[in-house]
Amino acid sequence: MPNLTLYHASPSRSSIVLWMLEELGEPYDIKLLRLSEGQHLKPDYLAINPMGKVPALKHGDTVITEVAAICTYLADEFPARKLNIPVGSPRRGVYLKWMFYGPSCLEPAIIDRASPRKEEARRGMLGWGDFDSVMNVLAKAASDARPYLMGEQFTAADVVIGSGLRWGTMFKLIPERKEFADYVARLNERPAAKRAQEKDKAMASS
Numbered sequence: 001m002p003n004l005t006l007y008h009a010s011p012s013r014s015s016i017v018l019w020m021l022e023e024l025g026e027p028y029d030i031k032l033l034r035l036s037e038g039q040h041l042k043p044d045y046l047a048i049n050p051m052g053k054v055p056a057l058k059h060g061d062t063v064i065t066e067v068a069a070i071c072t073y074l075a076d077e078f079p080a081r082k083l084n085i086p087v088g089s090p091r092r093g094v095y096l097k098w099m100f101y102g103p104s105c106l107e108p109a110i111i112d113r114a115s116p117r118k119e120e121a122r123r124g125m126l127g128w129g130d131f132d133s134v135m136n137v138l139a140k141a142a143s144d145a146r147p148y149l150m151g152e153q154f155t156a157a158d159v160v161i162g163s164g165l166r167w168g169t170m171f172k173l174i175p176e177r178k179e180f181a182d183y184v185a186r187l188n189e190r191p192a193a194k195r196a197q198e199k200d201k202a203m204a205s206s
C-alpha cells in the first residue's frame with residue numbers, strides 16, 4: 001500500500017499536488033472529496049485538515065497541508081528525484097523565494113484582483129504589494145527561465161509558480177503576455193503534467 005495519500009478534489013488547488021506527485025514518480029493513493037457535497041467539512045476530514053480545505057497529504061503518520069508546503073516537503077523528502085534545491089546549495093535561497101512567492105504574492109494578487117474591494121488597500125499593507133508588480137516580476141522570471149525557473153533543472157518551484165500562471169491564464173485572470181504563454185506551454189508539454197491533467201479530467205467526470 002502506498003505510503004503517500006493525497007486528499008484531493010478535482011479540479012482544485014490539490015491538482016497542483018497531483019502534478020507534483022506525478023513528477024515525483026512515487027506510488028500514491030488518492031482520496032477523492034466532493035466539495036459540492038461538503039465532504040471536506042465532515043468530522044473525519046476536519047480531523048486531517050481543520051481548515052476544511054484540500055489538499056492534504058498523508059506520508060506515513062505525517063499530515064501536511066498547504067500546497068506550497070506539501071510541494072516543498074515532497075521535493076525535500078525524496079531528493080533523489082531532483083525536484084528540490086538542497087540545503088547547502090547557494091541556489092536554495094532563490095528556489096525557496098519562488099516556493100513562497102506562489103502563496104504569498106501570486107495567488108493573493110490574482111484572487112484580490114478577481115474580487116475587487118470597495119476601497120483600495122494601501123500598497124504597504126499588502127504582502128504582495130500590487131498586482132502589476134507581481135505580474136512584472138513573474139514575466140521577467142518566465143522570460144529568464146532557461147527553460148525553468150532554476151535553469152535547466154525542473155523543480156517544485158515550477159510546479160507551484162507554473163500552476164498559478166496556468167490557472168490565471170486559463171481563466172484570463174492575468175495579462176496575456178508572451179512570457180507567460182511560452183513558459184506555461186513548456187510546462188504543459190511535460191509528460192507528468194499531461195498525466196495529472198488526464199487523471200483530473202477522468203476524476204472530475206466520474
Ligand SMILES: N[C@@H](CCC(=O)N[C@@H](CS)C(=O)NCC(=O)O)C(=O)O
Pocket residue numbers: 009012013014035040052053054055065066067068103
Ligand atoms: N491555502 C490553501 C488553500 C486551499 C484551498 O483554498 N482549497 C480550496 C479548493 S481550490 C478548498 O478546499 N475549498 C473548499 C472550501 O473552502 O470550502 C492551500 O494552499 O492549500
